Amino acid sequence: MPAERTNPTPRVMGRLRLVSQGLLGGGFPTVPDAVRWMTCMQAQDLGSALWAVGQRVPGTAASDVRAALDAGTVVRSWPMRGTLHLVAPEDLQWILGITGGRLMKSLAGRHRELGITSEDISHCRDIAFKTGEALKAAGAPGASREQLFQAFEDAGQITKAQRGIHLLGSLCQLAWLVQGPMAGTNGKVGVQQLFVPFEEWIPDSRELGRAEGIAELLLRYVRSHGPASIKDFAWWSQIPLTEARAALYEVQDRLVELEFGGSSYWLSPETAAMLDDGVPGSRSLLALPGFDEFLLGYQDRSLVLAPEHAELVVPGKNGVFKRIMVSGGEVVGTWARTVNGKTIGVTPEPFAGVLGPAAERSFHAQGRAYLKFMAG
Known part of the structure; x- marks a missing residue:
């Protein structure tokens, strides 16, 4: 294995x-x-x-x-x-x-x-x-x-x-x-x-009872956010932990349990299967927006954001999240949109103070994609 x-x-x-x-x-x-x-x-x-x-x-x-x-x-x-x-x-x-x-x-x-x-x-x-x-x-x-x-x-x-x-x-x-x-x-x-x-x-709405709805919400959360803990889900949804655990009992046969740091994390079988062949993206670099689900979708964010860098993402713990750079699955810095006259650009703000050459190229490719997207 x-x-x-x-x-x-x-x-x-x-x-x-x-x-x-x-x-x-x-x-x-x-x-x-x-x-x-x-x-x-x-x-x-x-x-x-x-x-x-x-x-x-x-x-x-x-x-x-x-x-x-x-x-x-x-x-x-x-x-x-x-x-x-x-x-x-x-x-x-x-x-x-x-x-x-x-x-x-x-x-x-x-x-x-x-x-x-x-x-x-x-x-x-x-x-x-x-x-x-x-x-x-x-x-x-x-x-x-x-x-x-x-x-x-x-x-x-x-x-x-x-x-x-x-x-x-x-x-x-x-x-x-x-x-x-x-x-x-x-x-x-x-x-x-x-x-x-x-x-x-919204003329057509689905109708789900409370227990059925919580079970579906949990299943969809884990499939779209996993690996995640049941406490992550309870925080994200604000559903009481007792009800969240009852829902997990109903859907756990459609999920995979993964132990990490002494805690249970849940994910979809499709995502878990990547562990057998190697998880992609080790050299990826993404320029994600502030408030992205990759960071905000969990109670415990320390898995992807080192606690000593948390205040660099949320200065003064004011609830306003800066844009984040994610390299290989880890938040490695923030980035900013810049305006100089009529010229709009982006600038990286890595926690380490500098990006390597490959990461620098990847960031600027992401920056160009962002500017094109927002202008379209």
Whole structure:
């Protein structure tokens, strides 16, 4: 049996994750295919989310991901952890059914501080629907956040001090609203999305019970993120560990267990099979966006990011993740987009202070791909 299977290194584990996430081996044929495989892709920063998809779907441009959002073949909402993610439209409602209740409970104290009641949320739902109908009659594809906030204010619902965003977020958590097409301004590509009624934008949703849904969510998480631990999944999904373990019992016969560092990690049989022949990508170098699932999709990130470098990726632990360079399955630095007059470029920021010649060439090839992608 190969040494990689019996005693994998952290870099091998990292490369297995790259494979699972479609970052090695050719990726996915279309934008919806990539998002559906990943199940939920962190997307609070839209530019980062576009490139995260682009790295997994060769030959695409940022406009292709925006087009998928405009067409509703991919949606962007708050399915878990109170954070925006990209998700397949048919998956959003059943995932919200599993994760939404716990999130709403966690926000109850903040809602009391803001004076938000269930009646206020229902009132804002009615206001949002009425506003959307009026805008639709005028030819608009949806309502902007500013338009909804103004409608809330006109109806006596205060939106200051984050009250508005909590009201709007609650409407999305309860599957009454969802972010729809991109909002363009004066012929330019918009950076915001318009809000539309959930059932109009997503007419066909899958229906899964809680236990069945958690089992599917776990299976898809492991297939797209493995090797991962059950604690990684519980953190990622915010599903209680007891329920996560029960789901693992139901699906573990379709997964492979791998021991690393005295803990159990799970991955798909297809990914695990690479341990027999050698895991690819030992010389790969990827310029991934900030907030990419390769790093954010796990509770314990030390497997691919040395703890002494963590603050270089998240300065001051402020929750804002810098773009990362991943070499052979390990985060080896960050990188930045630079602007000099009308010239846009990229610059590497390796932890070691310098990249070798081959890595330097690979990084700049990645940089050119990124600039082409974002311009398209």
